[in-house]
Amino acid sequence: MRPIGVDVMGGDRAPGEIVAGCLRAKRELGIDVLLVGRPEALEGLDTGGLEVAAASEVIDMSEDPAMAVRTKKDSSLVRLAEAVRDGRASAMVSAGNTGATMASALLRTKRIRGVLRPAIVTPIPVPGAATPTALLDAGANVECSAEMLVQFAHMGSAYFTARYGVAEPRVGLLSIGEEPGKGGPLRKEAHALLSDEPGLRFLGNVEGRDVMSDVVDVCVTDGFTGNVTLKALEGGMRTLSTAILGILLGTEEARAASEPLLPAFAGLAAELDPESHGGAMLLGTDGLCIISHGSSSATAIVNAIRTARDMVEADLVGAIRRAIRPERPGEA
Amino acid sequence: MRPIGVDVMGGDRAPGEIVAGCLRAKRELGIDVLLVGRPEALEGLDTGGLEVAAASEVIDMSEDPAMAVRTKKDSSLVRLAEAVRDGRASAMVSAGNTGATMASALLRTKRIRGVLRPAIVTPIPVPGAATPTALLDAGANVECSAEMLVQFAHMGSAYFTARYGVAEPRVGLLSIGEEPGKGGPLRKEAHALLSDEPGLRFLGNVEGRDVMSDVVDVCVTDGFTGNVTLKALEGGMRTLSTAILGILLGTEEARAASEPLLPAFAGLAAELDPESHGGAMLLGTDGLCIISHGSSSATAIVNAIRTARDMVEADLVGAIRRAIRPERPGEA
Numbered sequence: 130m131r132p133i134g135v136d137v138m139g140g141d142r143a144p145g146e147i148v149a150g151c152l153r154a155k156r157e158l159g160i161d162v163l164l165v166g167r168p169e170a171l172e173g174l175d176t177g178g179l180e181v182a183a184a185s186e187v188i189d190m191s192e193d194p195a196m197a198v199r200t201k202k203d204s205s206l207v208r209l210a211e212a213v214r215d216g217r218a219s220a221m222v223s224a225g226n227t228g229a230t231m232a233s234a235l236l237r238t239k240r241i242r243g244v245l246r247p248a249i250v251t252p253i254p255v256p257g258a259a260t261p262t263a264l265l266d267a268g269a270n271v272e273c274s275a276e277m278l279v280q281f282a283h284m285g286s287a288y289f290t291a292r293y294g295v296a297e298p299r300v301g302l303l304s305i306g307e308e309p310g311k312g313g314p315l316r317k318e319a320h321a322l323l324s325d326e327p328g329l330r331f332l333g334n335v336e337g338r339d340v341m342s343d344v345v346d347v348c349v350t351d352g353f354t355g356n357v358t359l360k361a362l363e364g365g366m367r368t369l370s371t372a373i374l375g376i377l378l379g380t381e382e383a384r385a386a387s388e389p390l391l392p393a394f395a396g397l398a399a400e401l402d403p404e405s406h407g408g409a410m411l412l413g414t415d416g417l418c419i420i421s422h423g424s425s426s427a428t429a430i431v432n433a434i435r436t437a438r439d440m441v442e443a444d445l446v447g448a449i450r451r452a453i454r455p456e457r458p459g460e461a
Numbered sequence: 462m463r464p465i466g467v468d469v470m471g472g473d474r475a476p477g478e479i480v481a482g483c484l485r486a487k488r489e490l491g492i493d494v495l496l497v498g499r500p501e502a503l504e505g506l507d508t509g510g511l512e513v514a515a516a517s518e519v520i521d522m523s524e525d526p527a528m529a530v531r532t533k534k535d536s537s538l539v540r541l542a543e544a545v546r547d548g549r550a551s552a553m554v555s556a557g558n559t560g561a562t563m564a565s566a567l568l569r570t571k572r573i574r575g576v577l578r579p580a581i582v583t584p585i586p587v588p589g590a591a592t593p594t595a596l597l598d599a600g601a602n603v604e605c606s607a608e609m610l611v612q613f614a615h616m617g618s619a620y621f622t623a624r625y626g627v628a629e630p631r632v633g634l635l636s637i638g639e640e641p642g643k644g645g646p647l648r649k650e651a652h653a654l655l656s657d658e659p660g661l662r663f664l665g666n667v668e669g670r671d672v673m674s675d676v677v678d679v680c681v682t683d684g685f686t687g688n689v690t691l692k693a694l695e696g697g698m699r700t701l702s703t704a705i706l707g708i709l710l711g712t713e714e715a716r717a718a719s720e721p722l723l724p725a726f727a728g729l730a731a732e733l734d735p736e737s738h739g740g741a742m743l744l745g746t747d748g749l750c751i752i753s754h755g756s757s758s759a760t761a762i763v764n765a766i767r768t769a770r771d772m773v774e775a776d777l778v779g780a781i782r783r784a785i786r787p788e789r790p791g792e793a
Binding site for chain 2: 256257268271304305312337340342353354356357359360362363364365367372375376379382386387388389390393394397401
């Protein structure tokens with residue numbers, strides 16, 4: 130397998146934590162990694178002999194994605210996407226500017242034929258369940274058509290099978306009531322299309338309360354609702370974690386009492402930690418693209434690289450290509 | 462003050478828990494309550510001499526709201542809304558069919574002049590903060606215009622001031638990025654209008670992660686996004702509570718260790734419990750309307766009645782009327 134390409138310039142803790150993660154992926158998991166970035170930024174860092182693809186520019190977190198990708202042709206992100214396109218890397222990983230990561234992947238590796246729009250899929254951890262819920266679109270497309278939501282269902286199902294080994298994942302359409310008519314014209318049309326669509330295990334509408342529960346595997350929605358839902362849950366979990374830590378460690382007595390419980394709470398915290406889950410992924414482009422949290426640590430990067438390797442081995446791009454089946458001339 | 466009217470037929474645990482809640486509100490808080498429902502359903506229940514307004518019909522949880530309100534003119538919900546309109550009750554409380562509760566309030570008590578559409582406001586608990594976040598619209602309007610979102614900001618601010626005593630509540634527009642241009646045409650237009658709107662403390666865009674945190678007081682969005690966000694958080698909190706209970710009570714050793722921590726965890730659970738928060742409220746109708754959870758217990762009803770009493774005393778309807786200020790002929 131060709132190496133996993135990593136943007137060493139992207140993320141709040143780049144390049145140090147990013148390079149450290151790449152090195153651990155190589156040493157602990159035996160995964161070959163291609164580092165893409167400014168050679169000067171790597172000076173003084175232990176790169177362990179990993180191959181470096183030089184890029185002289187960096188796209189900042191705050192830059193306008195489309196503009197940046199168009200003007201910074203020698204940026205680490207653009208060069209990384211080109212490495213995937215040209216076969217020097219088998220997948221790309223970045224913790225940098227999300228929009229620019231998407232734009233680079235889209236402009237350089239192109240869409241899979243027939244895909245209307247790529248979507249971001251994010252695993253939502255569900256404590257107590259065997260698998261998370263895959264939520265998509267988690268933010269790539271603010272406005273969606275019903276046909277796009279049907280494609281998201283296919284891409285999400287292919288992802289869930291490749292990632293979690295579930296043969297026929299349960300697909301739900303996120304809405305505000307279980308009845309088919311609920312949720313306005315877009316959901317109504319999408320519900321009708323999804324009900325008739327072959328190759329999907331469509332449960333019908335699901336509600337917000339089902340996202341973080343073991344009711345559905347693939348939860349389909351537009352990128353606005355998906356992004357708000359994802360971040361609301363992340364924020365809620367963070368607020369609650371702070372409150373729980375306050376209870377466990379707030380007083381001397383509490384600290385003493387909670388000591389035997391801490392391993393279990395640490396396990397729950399790890400289950401909830403986005404860093405454990407390998408990051409979000411862009412689905413629908415002709416090359417794998419993993420979008421890590423901006424705050425990614427070395428551990429998050431290791432998990433992202435591992436996930437990228439697994440998805441290359443599972444041929445996720447091929448599975449999506451087969452699921453989308455572009456209509457040929459002459460077909461209805 | 463005239464009594465608070467309560468639909469004793471509405472809710473999964475009606476009429477027993479509902480009547481028990483009304484009785485406790487009278488005995489513990491000295492609030493006068495008007496019970497609206499079928500006299501036969503109250504037979505054998507202790508109503509403690511509370512006044513009863515008879516209604517021969519009941520709107521079920523699963524009925525189509527608009528149709529039910531039109532055809533069941535002698536239903537408890539329709540009669541309850543009429544009691545508010547006619548001045549027999551100063552507010553209405555129901556744990557029944559949410560859509561039918563809204564429709565009854567809207568058709569019988571009418572909109573406040575100038576209000577484009579009423580909205581549902583729901584307090585989202587924020588552990589560790591002095592006040593919750595008021596989220597609206599939490600489900601009344603699937604599709605919204607920018608002008609509606611501006612009105613929601615005013616109504617939500619009036620609510621927050623009346624309910625939590627905060628003079629100039631911080632208003633945020635829920636979107637998928639902090640920059641004004643983020644979130645598509647609706648948010649862009651709403652951001653521009655809100656930025657120019659007098660009488661509001663507008664912070665700009667907020668993101669999903671800010672909903673359950675102490676960053677914003679009034680979080681404005683369309684009813685689809687609001688409902689999904691609210692329910693996602695409720696579902697997430699439930700899943701996490703189950704996981705935490707599993708840790709605290711899962712083994713004999715854990716039970717022993719966690720005993721001194723249980724009062725603090727019970728306090729956190731109470732903070733998060735929707736039953737503690739007095740229910741959702743319909744804003745924009747010319748009469749107060751509280752929408753309780755379908756699963757409401759007597760305690761939830763007591764809190765809803767208390768909230769209704771407080772909002773009548775604070776003249777929330779008058780505050781909304783002043784905030785909306787309908788344009789007069791001749792004004793732009």
